[in-house]
Each structure stands twice: as C-alpha cells, then as structure tokens.
Amino acid sequence: MRRLPVFFVLDCSESMVGENLKKMEDGLQAIVRTLRADPHALESVYLSVVAFAGIARTVVPLVEVCSFYPPKLPLGGGTNLGAALGALMAEIDKNVLRTTADRKGDWKPIVYLFTDGRPTDDPSAAIDEWNVQYARKATMVAVALGKSADLSVLCRLTEHVLVFEDSGEGDFRKFVNWVTASVVAQSRSVGEGAEAQAIPHLDESILSLVKEAPSTLADEAxxxxxxxxxxxxxxxxxxxxxxxxxxxxxxxxxxxxxxxxxxxxxxxxxxxxxxxxxxxxxxxxxxxxxxxxxxxxxxxxxxxxxxxxxxxxxxxxxxxxxxxxxxxxxxxxxxxxxxxxxxxxxxxxx
Ligand SMILES: [Zn+2]
Ligand SMILES: [Zn+2]
Structure with a gap:
C-alpha cells in the first residue's frame, strides 16, 4: 500500500498563547479521530507534525493514523518560518519514500502550514530551496490564521494560500472539518489510483483564497x-x-x-x-x-x-x-x- 504523507507545520509563537494553542491541539485531535473512522484514510494517510516558534522541531515523526497521538504543542517567542521550512524539508528527505526503478514510492506529500504572524527570521533562502527542490514534489496549502499573517511571504511559497478568520462561534470547528475533509478527499483520490488534488471545495463562510498578495502588511494584532x-x-x-x-x-x-x-x-x-x-x-x-x-x-x-x-x-x-x-x-x-x-x-x- 502506498502511503499518503501529510505534514502539519504549526506556528506556536507567543501570539498563539491560551485559547488559540488549545484550539490547535483540539483541532489535531478531531482531525485524527475522523481519519481513523475513514477506511481510505486509515489505510493510506501518514501524519507528521513540525512545530515552530523561535526554533523549529519535529514533534511527531511520520506515523500511520492509527498510531498517531496528538502532541502537546510548545509555545515560544519568534516566528522563524525559514527554520520551519528547513525542518520540513529535512523531514521530507528523511521519511518520504521516492519512487525508484523497482519500487513505487509514497504519494505526493501534502503540507498544511498554519501561521498567524510574520517571519522573525529571513526565510528567503529556505523559500528558494523549497521552490527549486520541493514545490513540484509536494503540495503545500498555507493557511493564514487571522489578518496579521504575512500573506506576501506565503504567496512566495505556494499558489494555495488561504485566510481563515475565526469570527464566530463554531468557525474553528468548521475549519477543522474542512482540513479533515480535504485530507479524506485526497486519500480517496489516491485510493482510486489518481494523484491527489490540491484543494477541494472551500467553505467560503470561513476561508478565502488569496489570489494576489497585498503590497502592505496588516497591523500587528x-x-x-x-x-x-x-x-x-x-x-x-x-x-x-x-x-x-x-x-x-x-x-x-x-x-x-x-x-x-x-x-x-x-x-x-x-x-x-x-x-x-x-x-x-x-x-x-x-x-x-x-x-x-x-x-x-x-x-x-x-x-x-x-x-x-x-x-x-x-x-x-x-x-x-x-x-x-x-x-x-x-x-x-x-x-x-x-x-x-x-x-x-x-x-x-x-
Ligand atoms: Zn506572582
Ligand atoms: Zn531585574
């Protein structure tokens, strides 16, 4: 069975303190619960979590859904996106199986990058490396949590940049449902032998696709x-x-x-x-x-x-x-x- 690797790269910077970090932990738990109940996802999806703040580390190495245990997320000062991308690329190199002459490797990995801020390091070199070496071999969906995320930097990484605004009761649950549905849809399409599609139907009441990066940064929240x-x-x-x-x-x-x-x-x-x-x-x-x-x-x-x-x-x-x-x-x-x-x-x- 070919695996569908899914990486969550999560911003755990100071602005996430309290409610937001808890929501992200609960969100991961909810995603895993649903994936375990889906036969396609259960067979093919492998999950990994990379956390970043002032440093970046893999908190869960790639494991199958049934052995995945949602981690307690850290909190730190800084939003070192360059470091996060470095950790992600190292993780892909180490754990994703490539197709060779005598073996079918993993399906194209999907990366969900969640951030609510702007980089505090210079991510340019890591973004270039991503675009040259990884962008064609993995699908990245970058999700800006709220208005102060740096959309222009996310747009340099992927064409799939979404903004999630948590403005009402139940919005976060809808968002978690959307992420889960998107993983399930991709595991189904690979189950039918097709390469995964990037972004399934968007729930537009909570998510919007960024088509062009704004020229100025929003105020810090x-x-x-x-x-x-x-x-x-x-x-x-x-x-x-x-x-x-x-x-x-x-x-x-x-x-x-x-x-x-x-x-x-x-x-x-x-x-x-x-x-x-x-x-x-x-x-x-x-x-x-x-x-x-x-x-x-x-x-x-x-x-x-x-x-x-x-x-x-x-x-x-x-x-x-x-x-x-x-x-x-x-x-x-x-x-x-x-x-x-x-x-x-x-x-x-x-
Ligand atoms: Zn005191
Ligand atoms: Zn003092």
Whole structure:
C-alpha cells in the first residue's frame, strides 16, 4: 500500500498563547479521530507534525493514523518560518519514500502550514530551496490564521494560500472539518489510483483564497510581554490585543489604535527553549497598553512591574521587591506603573 504523507507545520509563537494553542491541539485531535473512522484514510494517510516558534522541531515523526497521538504543542517567542521550512524539508528527505526503478514510492506529500504572524527570521533562502527542490514534489496549502499573517511571504511559497478568520462561534470547528475533509478527499483520490488534488471545495463562510498578495502588511494584532512571578519565579506571558477606537470631533474623525489586555498566562520553562535566542529589541510604550493583569501564580495585584533591568515581575503593592530575573532589590514607588506618558518595556518577538 502506498502511503499518503501529510505534514502539519504549526506556528506556536507567543501570539498563539491560551485559547488559540488549545484550539490547535483540539483541532489535531478531531482531525485524527475522523481519519481513523475513514477506511481510505486509515489505510493510506501518514501524519507528521513540525512545530515552530523561535526554533523549529519535529514533534511527531511520520506515523500511520492509527498510531498517531496528538502532541502537546510548545509555545515560544519568534516566528522563524525559514527554520520551519528547513525542518520540513529535512523531514521530507528523511521519511518520504521516492519512487525508484523497482519500487513505487509514497504519494505526493501534502503540507498544511498554519501561521498567524510574520517571519522573525529571513526565510528567503529556505523559500528558494523549497521552490527549486520541493514545490513540484509536494503540495503545500498555507493557511493564514487571522489578518496579521504575512500573506506576501506565503504567496512566495505556494499558489494555495488561504485566510481563515475565526469570527464566530463554531468557525474553528468548521475549519477543522474542512482540513479533515480535504485530507479524506485526497486519500480517496489516491485510493482510486489518481494523484491527489490540491484543494477541494472551500467553505467560503470561513476561508478565502488569496489570489494576489497585498503590497502592505496588516497591523500587528497583538503585543506579548514575558514576566516572572516574584514569589514562585515561574514565567508568564501577558497578551494585549489590538483594538481600534474612533475618536471623533465635529470636524474630523480618526482611528486610534490601542491594545487592550487579553490575559496573563502561565508559561513552561520550555518557552525559553522554543524562543529565539537573539535579544529582544522590540520596544513598546506602555501608554498604548490598556489594562493591568494580576499574577497568574501568586495573585499579586500586578504582573506589570518593571525592574531597572528592563524585565517584568509581579508585585502586590509599592515597596521593596526582589527581581526574579536579576536578583537585585528594587524599590517600587507608588504610581510608578501608570505614570503619565508611560515607560518602555521589552516586547516579545511574536
Ligand atoms: Zn506572582
Ligand atoms: Zn531585574
């Protein structure tokens, strides 16, 4: 039986924290459950998962559907698409069987690349390598999750670029159903001896095909900041989502953008392994950030206290506190967080 290799290349960068990452994990589980119930898919589909953030790694090497166990996905800082493509190409070289004179190899692999951001590395060399060496031997479907994904970079990779917008109850489930249906359709067509078709019928209520890449990038949808709990020393991630506000006077109307607090989430230390080791140099002025979360570990009133070393920690009240990053004792004066004009903090790479 010839195999139909299916690769999921998943963006696990900071902006996916919380709900989104959980949805992706649940989505994989749902896809596998359906594939196991389909006789064609069960016979031919082999699955692999490559995760990427500041680094890229294979989290599930190519296995048959019945032995596939949905992984817990990591989270890290950065969206190193070049590294992700490198890991994918290495995985294809290692695991996909080529047709030779005395053996029929695997069917043409299908790759689903999901990303919600823009690359933080330079993926040009990897994109060129993909186009020269792999594009004809594999089908890639790139799915932009939301509006801030870099569509122009995805369009350099494949003609199948889709935008998924999760705007209502049940949309993500529909999306998962579409991905599953597309894998099942392709396993059926190879089951009938034909080469797989790239993209089956699109559910246009949630997915749109990008025909031409926009010339400008959409605004970044969120801001993420990493801190540590003063008491437990464990890391957390604060996420702000972009909100646009209309400011109108009698004479004019402008749209002002600001970032509203979305949540503060506990992180594993593994986060630092999956993050780009390059120093973060992206800074944001806190006056654009609205809302201060409490510490998710110890319940301290604010997770947004900035040490002189530039890192964030939690405090409960003004006074002295020991920084879990640099070990110095810092004095927090009342009103320091929330000063007029704000102050700068380090921002995650997304
Ligand atoms: Zn704390
Ligand atoms: Zn410090």
């Amino acid at each position: 969120c801001v993420t900041l990493v801190g540590r709990c003063q008491k437990t020393r464990k890391p957390y991630l604060i996420k702000y989502d972009r909100a646009t506000q209309e400011v109108a006077t009698r004479d004019f109307k402008v749209q002002v953008s600001r970032f509203d607090i979305a949540g503060c989430y506990p992180l594993d230390e593994e986060y630092f392994i999956w993050s780009d080791a390059r120093a973060t140099d992206i800074r944001i002025n806190t006056s654009e950030l609205v809302g201060t979360p409490g510490c998710p570990y110890c319940g301290n009133a604010t997770a947004f206290a900035v040490c002189d070393c530039g890192k964030l920690m939690c405090i409960n009240a003004p006074g002295n506190a020991r920084c879990p990053w640099c070990e110095k004792t810092v004095a927090f004066a009342p009103g320091r967080s929330g000063e007029e004009g704000g102050f700068d903090v380090e921002r995650g790479r997304g």
